[in-house]
Amino acid sequence: MQFPKTPNYSGYFAPSGVEAEVPCLPLIEGEIPADLDGSFYRVAPDPQFPPIASDDIWFNGDGMVTRFRFHNGNVSLQQRWVRTDKFRLEREAGHALFGAYRNPLTDDDSVKGKIRGTANTNVVVHAGKLYALKEDSPPVLMDPETLETLDSSYDFNGRMTSETFTAHPKIDPRTGEMLAFGYAAKGLCTRDMVFYVINPQGEISKEVWFQIPYYCMMHDFGFTEDYVVFHVVPIIGSWERLEAGLPHFGFDRGKPVHLGILPRDGEAGDMRWFSAPTCFASHVMNAHNEGTTVHFDVPMAPGNMFPFFPDTEGQPFEPREAAARMTRWTVDMRANDDDIAMTRLADLVGEFPRIDDRFAGAKNRYGWQLVQDMTRPVDLPNARSASGMMMNTLGLVDLETGKTDTYWIGPVSSLQEPAFVPRPGSSREGDGYIVVIENRLAEMTSRLLLFDALKLSDGPVATLGLPFRMRPGLHGNWVEAAALAPAAAL
Numbered sequence: 001m002q003f004p005k006t007p008n009y010s011g012y013f014a015p016s017g018v019e020a021e022v023p024c025l026p027l028i029e030g031e032i033p034a035d036l037d038g039s040f041y042r043v044a045p046d047p048q049f050p051p052i053a054s055d056d057i058w059f060n061g062d063g064m065v066t067r068f069r070f071h072n073g074n075v076s077l078q079q080r081w082v083r084t085d086k087f088r089l090e091r092e093a094g095h096a097l098f099g100a101y102r103n104p105l106t107d108d109d110s111v112k113g114k115i116r117g118t119a120n121t122n123v124v125v126h127a128g129k130l131y132a133l134k135e136d137s138p139p140v141l142m143d144p145e146t147l148e149t150l151d152s153s154y155d156f157n158g159r160m161t162s163e164t165f166t167a168h169p170k171i172d173p174r175t176g177e178m179l180a181f182g183y184a185a186k187g188l189c190t191r192d193m194v195f196y197v198i199n200p201q202g203e204i205s206k207e208v209w210f211q212i213p214y215y216c217m218m219h220d221f222g223f224t225e226d227y228v229v230f231h232v233v234p235i236i237g238s239w240e241r242l243e244a245g246l247p248h249f250g251f252d253r254g255k256p257v258h259l260g261i262l263p264r265d266g267e268a269g270d271m272r273w274f275s276a277p278t279c280f281a282s283h284v285m286n287a288h289n290e291g292t293t294v295h296f297d298v299p300m301a302p303g304n305m306f307p308f309f310p311d312t313e314g315q316p317f318e319p320r321e322a323a324a325r326m327t328r329w330t331v332d333m334r335a336n337d338d339d340i341a342m343t344r345l346a347d348l349v350g351e352f353p354r355i356d357d358r359f360a361g362a363k364n365r366y367g368w369q370l371v372q373d374m375t376r377p378v379d380l381p382n383a384r385s386a387s388g389m390m391m392n393t394l395g396l397v398d399l400e401t402g403k404t405d406t407y408w409i410g411p412v413s414s415l416q417e418p419a420f421v422p423r424p425g426s427s428r429e430g431d432g433y434i435v436v437i438e439n440r441l442a443e444m445t446s447r448l449l450l451f452d453a454l455k456l457s458d459g460p461v462a463t464l465g466l467p468f469r470m471r472p473g474l475h476g477n478w479v480e481a482a483a484l485a486p487a488a489a490l
């Protein structure tokens, strides 16, 4: 039994399997702001065992959660796998039991009907609870201090009837609510969706059930003061594909995109759908509304951005069509037509957009993201990342001036998703830091970098060494120490 020698399991993508407690990370350069008091939680797919098949996609690894704790100018590290049902069953068996990504037909008979979630996509704190999330399954609750798994299938005290819960819930800083949804909510490949409001105490206080125009990967969404926004993009799936042994999702360029707008105080009958010709968008930077006009900002590409979810008609993957640029989708709930107006906001090519989360749902000035700067050299002759798709730059877009600020990480490194850290005591938008993991691809090591959020091009203000390689991760969030205080009441 060995991990495959494929790009998904080799080089910087080799499984890590490291669970650790490191009390003090070495400072290589700069200074750690002594007043920062909080934790940067992030999660990476990190397979416990080799796959049943000869290969598997990165998205299907077991969730490994890392916590970087900033306190008194020191940064400590904890890292633990999430004890999902899948993880425990496979640990007991000593080998993989669950098969291909989102295809239960490939599972061992002994785990038929079990929850397949890997909790590998996002880690979010709300109402003192730490949620480890994968969009095909219920949330997993972890102890935010110890990273111990507390509940591998949390259902909000029986209130959540959806089979799934998004990995991209949003916290409304104005109301303290967490907004979330489930798709394939009544079973795999169903068009059923549910929107949930979770009140500041962590209980479900509202749910709205509806159907999307066609089944697809509903990975993220947006919200504004008055609306929630769901983008339907043709990363489609079906039982026929699963029975044929195809990847769960494929890109169907023949289908239009749709934008569903639901008033936050409304019901399913108040929802309105808008449409546009096909394109690709996954993560949402932010959204806001001016009266009945709703703006929704996303990195948008003309064609498929996911080569591992191939074209349904067999068209080859086209990197130029996969180049995403920040674009504003605008609709008016009172319009006579169903069109979506699209306006380019910046020319940077990239993904993983972030904001100062204190401005979520409101009109934000600043957006940060990873950038693929293809004009920069890559000095990695043997690395897969030398494909030109490498996220080699950190970018800031000022939506007020249209100006951008960037920092190139050099020819032998790439970056993981950044997160914004507010400067203690300041409420001004963008006043703070960006925390980001650097993948040092040539050395097979990692570093943790802290930037002044509005001065990226000055380079990191602090560079910390990590004692082992951080496998490429998906998402993470900064959590103030004070936000964990209610955890004691759990």
Ligand SMILES: [Fe+2]
Binding pocket: 121, 167, 168, 219, 220, 283, 474, 475
């Ligand atoms: Fe995501």
